[in-house]
Amino acid sequence: MIHLWLPLVLVCILAGAGAYGVIARRNAVLVLIGVELMLNAANLLFVTMGSVRGDTLRTGHVLALFLITIAAAEMGVALAVILALFRDRGHIDLSEPGS
Amino acid sequence: MTTLDILFGAVALITAASAVLAVTTQNLVHAALWLVVALGTLAGCYLILGAELVALVQLLVYVGAVVVLVLFALMLTHAPIGRSPEQSSSPVQRIAAAAIGAGTSVLFAAVLLPALGGELRPTIAGDTKGIATQLFGAWVWPFELLSLLLLVALIAALAVSRMPNKDPDPSAASTLVGGKSA
Numbered sequence: 001m002i003h004l005w006l007p008l009v010l011v012c013i014l015a016g017a018g019a020y021g022v023i024a025r026r027n028a029v030l031v032l033i034g035v036e037l038m039l040n041a042a043n044l045l046f047v048t049m050g051s052v053r054g055d056t057l058r059t060g061h062v063l064a065l066f067l068i069t070i071a072a073a074e075m076g077v078a079l080a081v082i083l084a085l086f087r088d089r090g091h092i093d094l095s096e097p098g099s
Numbered sequence: 100m101t102t103l104d105i106l107f108g109a110v111a112l113i114t115a116a117s118a119v120l121a122v123t124t125q126n127l128v129h130a131a132l133w134l135v136v137a138l139g140t141l142a143g144c145y146l147i148l149g150a151e152l153v154a155l156v157q158l159l160v161y162v163g164a165v166v167v168l169v170l171f172a173l174m175l176t177h178a179p180i181g182r183s184p185e186q187s188s189s190p191v192q193r194i195a196a197a198a199i200g201a202g203t204s205v206l207f208a209a210v211l212l213p214a215l216g217g218e219l220r221p222t223i224a225g226d227t228k229g230i231a232t233q234l235f236g237a238w239v240w241p242f243e244l245l246s247l248l249l250l251v252a253l254i255a256a257l258a259v260s261r262m263p264n265k266d267p268d269p270s271a272a273s274t275l276v277g278g279k280s281a
Binding site: 001002004005006007008009010011012013014015016017018019020021023024025026027029030032033036037040041043044045047048049050051052056057058061062064065066068069070071072073074075076077079080081082083084086091092095 | 100101104107108111115119122123127130137138147148149150152157160164165168169171176192193195196197200201202203204205207211215229230233241242245253256257259260
C-alpha cells in the first residue's frame with residue numbers, strides 16, 4: 001500500500017523545476033535539462049497511474065516506455081541542433097540574438 | 100504511513116532536491132551530474148511503484164545514454180569549468196521563472212491531488228511478462244512506429260549536424276562526422 005499523494009507531489013515538483021529551468025537558463029543545454037525534467041514528470045504520472053489501475057493492456061507502463069523512447073529521439077535531434085547553432089554563432093546563449 | 104510510504108518519501112526527497120539543484124546550480128557540469136542523480140533516483144521511485152521494467156529502461160536509456168549526450172554537448176560547446184553565473188539570466192527573469200515554476204507546481208497539485216490523491220490504493224506487483232505480452236501484442240504497431248521515429252530522428256540529427264556553414268569551409272564539410280569534430 002502506498003499513499004497516492006506522494007508520487008503526485010513529486011510530479012508537481014518535477015514539473016515546476018523543469019518549467020523554472022526552461023525559463024531561467026540561458027545556455028541551450030541547460031534549457032534542455034529542464035525539458036527532460038518535465039518529460040520525467042509526465043513519465044512518473046504514467047507509471048503511477050499504470051500501477052494504480054493495472055488494466056489488461058498495461059497502458060501506463062507501456063506508454064512510459066514509449067515516452068522514454070521519444071525523449072531519447074528528441075534529445076538526439078535537439079543536441080544536433082545545438083551543435084549546429086554553436087558552429088554558426090560560436091555560442092549557445094539563447095538570450096543573445098543571432099549574427 | 101506504511102513502509103512503502105516512508106521508502107518512497109525518502110527517495111522522492113532526493114529526487115526533488117537534485118532536480119531543483121539541476122536547474123539552479125551555477126556550474127554547468129554539476130547541472131548535468133545532478134540530472135544523473137535525479138533520473139537515477141526516479142528509477143528507484145518506479146521500482147517502489149512496482150514498475151521494474153520501466154525502472155531498468157530508465158536507468159539504461161536516461162542515465163546511460165541521455166546524460167552522456169548532455170555531457171558531450173557541454174564539452175563540444177566549450178562549456179566553462181567551474182562556476183559561471185553568466186549562464187543564468189537576469190534576476191528579474193529568474194524571479195519571474197521561479198513564480199511561473201511555482202505556479203506550475205501549484206496548478207498541477209490543485210488538479211491532480213483532489214482528482215486522484217487522498218485515497219489509499221494498492222499497487223499491483225510489477226509483471227514484466229504481462230507488459231511484454233501486451234507490448235508485442237496490442238501495442239505492436241505503435242512500437243514499430245516508434246522504431247521508425249528513432250530512425251527518422253537519427254537521420255535528422257545526422258543531416259542537421261552536416262548542414263553546410265554560411266561561409267563554406269571545404270575541410271569541415273568533408274570530415275566524416277561533419278560539424279561534431281569542428
